[in-house]
Amino acid sequence: MTRPASPHRVSRPLLRMVALARPRGVRFALGVLLGALATAAGVGLLSVSAWLLATAATHPPITALGVAVVATRAFGVTRGVARYLERLVTHDAAFRTLADVRVRVYQRLARSEPVRRFRSGDLVSRLVNDTDATQDLLVRGLTPPLVAVVVGGAVVALSTALFVPGGLLLAAGLVLGGLAVPLFAAALGRRSGRRQAAARGELSTALVDTLYGAPDLVAYGAMEQAVLRVERADAELTRLARRDAAVLGLGSGASALVAGATVWATLLLGVAAVAGGALDAVPFAVVVLTALAAFEIVAPLPAVAAKLAAIRASGARLFDVLDTEPAVRVAEAPADRPGLPEEGAATLRVRGLRVRYGPDEPWALDGIDLDLPPGRRIAVLGPSGSGKSTLASVLFRFRDPDAGTVTLDGADITEHPADEVRRFISGVPQDPHIFASTLRENLRLARPGADDAQVWEALERARLAEDVRATMPDGLDTQVGAHGARLSGGMRQRLALARALLAQPRILVLDEPTTHLDPDTRDAVLDDLLAASEGYSTLLITHDLARLEHMDEIYVIVDGRVVQRGSHADLLAEKGWYRRAHGLGDPPRGGLRVVR
Numbered sequence: 001m002t003r004p005a006s007p008h009r010v011s012r013p014l015l016r017m018v019a020l021a022r023p024r025g026v027r028f029a030l031g032v033l034l035g036a037l038a039t040a041a042g043v044g045l046l047s048v049s050a051w052l053l054a055t056a057a058t059h060p061p062i063t064a065l066g067v068a069v070v071a072t073r074a075f076g077v078t079r080g081v082a083r084y085l086e087r088l089v090t091h092d093a094a095f096r097t098l099a100d101v102r103v104r105v106y107q108r109l110a111r112s113e114p115v116r117r118f119r120s121g122d123l124v125s126r127l128v129n130d131t132d133a134t135q136d137l138l139v140r141g142l143t144p145p146l147v148a149v150v151v152g153g154a155v156v157a158l159s160t161a162l163f164v165p166g167g168l169l170l171a172a173g174l175v176l177g178g179l180a181v182p183l184f185a186a187a188l189g190r191r192s193g194r195r196q197a198a199a200r201g202e203l204s205t206a207l208v209d210t211l212y213g214a215p216d217l218v219a220y221g222a223m224e225q226a227v228l229r230v231e232r233a234d235a236e237l238t239r240l241a242r243r244d245a246a247v248l249g250l251g252s253g254a255s256a257l258v259a260g261a262t263v264w265a266t267l268l269l270g271v272a273a274v275a276g277g278a279l280d281a282v283p284f285a286v287v288v289l290t291a292l293a294a295f296e297i298v299a300p301l302p303a304v305a306a307k308l309a310a311i312r313a314s315g316a317r318l319f320d321v322l323d324t325e326p327a328v329r330v331a332e333a334p335a336d337r338p339g340l341p342e343e344g345a346a347t348l349r350v351r352g353l354r355v356r357y358g359p360d361e362p363w364a365l366d367g368i369d370l371d372l373p374p375g376r377r378i379a380v381l382g383p384s385g386s387g388k389s390t391l392a393s394v395l396f397r398f399r400d401p402d403a404g405t406v407t408l409d410g411a412d413i414t415e416h417p418a419d420e421v422r423r424f425i426s427g428v429p430q431d432p433h434i435f436a437s438t439l440r441e442n443l444r445l446a447r448p449g450a451d452d453a454q455v456w457e458a459l460e461r462a463r464l465a466e467d468v469r470a471t472m473p474d475g476l477d478t479q480v481g482a483h484g485a486r487l488s489g490g491m492r493q494r495l496a497l498a499r500a501l502l503a504q505p506r507i508l509v510l511d512e513p514t515t516h517l518d519p520d521t522r523d524a525v526l527d528d529l530l531a532a533s534e535g536y537s538t539l540l541i542t543h544d545l546a547r548l549e550h551m552d553e554i555y556v557i558v559d560g561r562v563v564q565r566g567s568h569a570d571l572l573a574e575k576g577w578y579r580r581a582h583g584l585g586d587p588p589r590g591g592l593r594v595v596r
């Protein structure tokens with residue numbers, strides 16, 4: 001029984017997203033340089049062209065125009081080449097950063113308890129869309145503003161040198177178009193942007209739930225409602241996207257308006273200055289066309305500003321995943337501590353184990369002591385919510401104890417990496433995943449080097465070999481279908497057991513291995529499990545009373561504490577949970593005859 005924990009607040013997601021690019025800093029700096037070069041060449045092209053046209057109109061000797069003609073060509077070529085290289089370099093750097101981020105997200109998820117905090121559809125959205133937002137920020141939100149500051153400053157200085165009022169006007173226009181309009185677009189886009197990432201996650205969750213749950217939804221006639229939920233999520237996202245597009249359009253329009261107004265004002269001021277003799281015709285033409293070209297510098301800014309809130313929200317969701325506390329850490333072991341036993345059977349000892357899912361949560365395990373000597377079989381029995389799966393999580397090294405120890409021949413498992421411990425303690429989890437692949441590949445997952453003889457041996461031990469021979473003409477090459485759809489429930493459990501046996505763990509943990517099976521199949525699978533685990537140190541976690549008489553010892557856990565411990569016969573003979581679970585009253589005075 002599990003429930004998701006609440007998300008935590010992420011502060012400064014935008015800055016943290018930019019910091020993700022630090023390892024690729026040199027490439028991004030090169031991108032900014034190339035971007036500045038391309039933009040400057042674009043402005044230069046128009047300025048020199050203006051000079052060339054205005055000068056040519058006065059019919060100077062052709063040699064006077066030579067340098068300008070070459071400069072025009074050079075600017076034209078530079079602009080194209082530098083823009084291409086800038087795109088190449090910044091996208092390359094952004095994609096490399098994205099790859100790093102994805103690896104970090106996967107690693108963080110792998111080190112956490114199986115991803116319970118996030119719903120699967122929402123998690124997919126975080127991995128894909130929210131991670132992609134990093135690229136948006138790095139490519140469109142980082143380079144253009146830096147280029148605007150550098151090139152914009154230079155262009156204003158040039159214009160001011162030629163015609164002071166024109167330069168000041170251009171400065172005002174650029175501040176308006178490059179700062180005020182983007183800020184306005186950012187303010188307008190804030191509300192829809194904030195909700196977009198969550199809405200995308202909601203749509204993804206609704207879709208995944210509907211697709212996975214389709215058989216149940218159809219069986220209970222609830223498909224219409226589920227489709228309605230998807231449609232509602234889709235409509236909300238469409239509404240937000242439409243609003244986003246409107247903000248983008250408004251931003252671009254305002255930007256064009258500012259550019260046009262600035263050029264017109266420059267033109268009018270310039271005409272007056274030329275008429276008054278304060279300005280020559282050639283610098284006049286240069287100043288006006290430079291002003292026209294200069295707005296190319298700030299044109300991309302409103303679009304990225306409008307998306308900033310959405311990018312910020314995506315960043316917060318991304319860091320919510322990245323900041324997830326790893327559920328297990330490898331503690332520093334003192335040098336004289338024993339390592340994990342090299343080979344042979346080992347004793348598993350649990351002492352004072354306490355685990356809870358948060359500082360304010362109740363203890364899910366509250367001081368468990370348990371011993372599994374080599375070759376013995378013990379059962380941990382308890383009602384739903386008693387802490388059985390939490391115990392399995394600790395043993396599989398998905399979760400660290402908050403207090404107490406778990407040792408293997410004296411070696412504390414928290415002082416060893418999860419992978420090493422799992423080679424030692426392994427088994428059948430509560431819901432084993434069967435991959436949409438062949439029988440062989442599903443089995444060899446546990447031991448990639450295993451040959452067919454070893455695979456068949458594991459199938460024999462799990463009592464699945466006969467079924468395979470009888471019903472699957474393709475043998476180990478049989479495709480088992482998504483989630484093992486072509487197998488019966490019993491076969492799926494046996495396949496999971498065969499996989500666990502193939503891994504050759506030294507301690508076999510079976511977590512509710514017969515939960516979804518009907519009583520007959522359950523008994524048959526349990527018999528086979530018991531036969532297969534003969535000689536193994538086995539820990540069976542169950543809420544079911546079937547076949548417990550075959551266990552060497554039974555631990556009864558209620559509310560995270562061991563309330564009874566002993567053999568089936570001992571426990572039936574004493575007053576308590578075990579007897580009541582068998583539908584028996586208190587034992588008569590003077591002892592009991594063992595039933596069952």
Ligand SMILES: Nc1ncnc2c1ncn2[C@@H]1O[C@H](COP(=O)(O)OP(=O)(O)OP(=O)(O)O)[C@@H](O)[C@H]1O
Nearest residue numbers: 001002003116357364383384385386387388389390
């Ligand atoms: N991720 C979680 N966050 C918060 N509390 C949790 C989480 N997982 C389990 N718990 C709580 O810990 C306690 C023990 O749960 P656990 O799943 O270990 O019990 P269980 O005996 O395996 O139950 P079941 O047989 O229903 O799976 C319960 O009170 C449960 O609500």
